[in-house]
Amino acid sequence: MxxxxxxxxxxxxxxxxxxxxxxxxxxxxxxxxxxxxxxxxxxxxxxDRASTLKYDRAIWDLCRDLLVKLDRSEPAIPEHVAVDPSLLARFGKIKTPKETSPLLDMAITSANEPILIRCGPDFRGALMPVDRAVARGAKTRGGDFLW
Incomplete structure (x- = not known):
């Protein structure tokens, strides 16, 4: 439901x-x-606000597909992934239950797909990497930002 x-x-x-x-x-x-x-x-x-909310419900299918990727045994890790560190730092505020590991586990499948994040036994999240082609041409960061 x-x-x-x-x-x-x-x-x-x-x-x-x-x-x-x-x-x-x-x-x-x-x-x-x-x-x-x-x-x-x-x-x-x-x-339930299902009849009043107006947005693309296909996003739920995308979220489900991303969560299914958590079960991949050996994802192909790309050579370089660009991530905004301030977004990644937010995951450091997650409080895990006592007697559980606060370790942050990330599933990186490609440089342009969301990074799936698992912290503790219950928390799941996703982090969108920076599009390297767009970042390379940006005025604020430009090519010096990337390798």
Whole structure:
């Protein structure tokens, strides 16, 4: 089951989670998401926005295809990949559960495909590498930026 939410909905979920001092129950159903506090009265009902959101839903297929690539045993690693280091640094803020490794594992399949990132037992992400042809011709970086 897939439920679509807006950015404001995610903010409401975050606010409900921060207000709850104990465990919470999050239930996803055909009508949307319901959040209930188990030890105190925290309640949030967020409807499914699938009929109101307008964007290219093919992006979900792309995300699924990228996640399938995580299971590749031996990807062909390109010789050079250009990445904005400030984006990569954000992954350093991920908190992994106690007794688990904070190691960042990256699957790099080509210089122009998203780099798949896995951190700890639960976190998955993707990082888009810089297009080398575009970066080579850019005024701010130019050819000196690349090897």
């Amino acid at each position: 897939r439920i679509e939410l807006t950015r404001a909905d995610l903010s409401a979920l975050d606010k409900a989670g921060r207000a709850c001092k104990g465990d919470m129950r999050v239930t996803a159903g055909p009508d949307g998401v319901m959040v209930e506090g188990m030890q105190q009265q925290v309640y949030e009902a967020i409807p």
